[in-house]
Structures are given as structure tokens and as C-alpha cells.
Amino acid sequence: MKELEGIELKPLAIVLLAAAASTMAAAPSHAQGRLGLLPQGEYACALPGTADGPAWNEVEGHGFSITGASSYTTEKGSGTYLYEGRRVTFTRGPLKGHAMMRVSSGLLQEVGKDGKLARMRCHRTGPVRD
Template identity: 80%
Template sequence: MKPVRYAILAAAALAATPSLAQGRLGLLPQGEYVCALPGVADGAAWNEVEGHGFSITGASSYTTDKGSGTYLLEGRRVTFTRGPLKGHKMMRVSSGLLQELDRDGKLGRLRCHRAGPVRD
């Protein structure tokens, strides 16, 4: 095989690798995010989960009741990279709505929505 063919095959393999093709880097809208689980038919539509909320405070930064950290937004995938939520992954469903991702990359039940501006 000619060297050009090897280069084309290598480029195609890299482009098909999911971990390298996540998307553009971005930022989440600043504000308070409240996290909840879906409710039941004969009760509340949503059940807020205490201790899971966070605030997006600036460029790739967040805070919780337990401290602060950083996150990375690649395409629609949010990965908390430092701080109390380190390792937690979410999918950006819309501009103000995130949904948790489990270890297999499947959407979980927990959803976090932007509830308003950051409170002092």
C-alpha cells in the first residue's frame, strides 16, 4: 500500500474515534441549577434532590455547598473535572437543562435545570 493510503486510513480511524470527536468546547449559562428526579402520577411532578444542586459562576467554574471546582463542556457532554462533583457527567439537553449520564454513557433519571441567577 502506498503511504498516502495509510495516511487516509489513519485519518479516517481518528475521525471515527468517539473520544476524539466530542465537539466544540463551550460554557454553560451562569446561574443556580436545581436537581430533581421525576415524580409519580399521583404526586409531585418533580422531587428535588437536596445536596445535588450547584451554581455555574464563571468560565468553566461551579460551586456547591461543599466547595468549588471546574467543568468541561465538550459538545453536549459536561464533565466535572475538579472539586466536589469531580467525575460526574451530564448531557446538555437544552440551554438550561442537564441530564445525568451513567458509567455506560446512558441518560439517567436525575435532571438539573437552571432556576435563576447566582445568589450572593
């Protein structure tokens, strides 16, 4: 019998532990896709308008700037985001917990708490203003 830090293990237990460890190392859980970076620039967020009014209604206070290296800024401060596959998750700062889906180049759509696409969209309007 072998010992592991003072605990006696039988040969079968050693094999099972080794198999479990190799399985966990080989398959990461919840993998969505490749990591990436969003295009730097200012992003304005809006809701769809109506047929008899403006096509889009900008939502004040929801805009942000992608400043590089997985970083963003808002009127309320700065933070970081994770862009994995097509999903963007704000991980720190004022937008922490907010999720979006990249639907096309420069266009993100809000993901609701239920995991479904919501109505608000954020589009890149141009370079970051100083």
C-alpha cells in the same frame, strides 16, 4: 544513515516516524465537539415524580451554581467543568467525575456510569445568589 539523539535510524524508519507524527497531530482522539460554557446561574437537580404526587422531587445536595469561566460551586466547595459538544464533565472539585448531557437550554440530564442517560435532571433556576 541519520542519527536522532544518538540513535541510528534508517531512511524508512525516518519516513514512518514522520508519517505517524503527522497523523497524530492532525486527528485529535476522542473529540466530541466544540468547547463551550454553560449559562451562569443556580441549578437545581430533581428526579421525576409520580402521577399521584409532585411532578418533580428535588434531590438535596446535588444542586450547583455555574459561576463562569468553566467554574462551579456547591455546598461542599468549588471546582471546574468541561463542556464539549453537548456533554458536561465535572473535572475538579466535589462533583469530579460526574457527567451530564445538555438536553435543552438550561436543562442537563445525568449520564450514568454505563454512558446512558439517567433519571436525574438539573435545570437553571435563576442567577447566582450571593
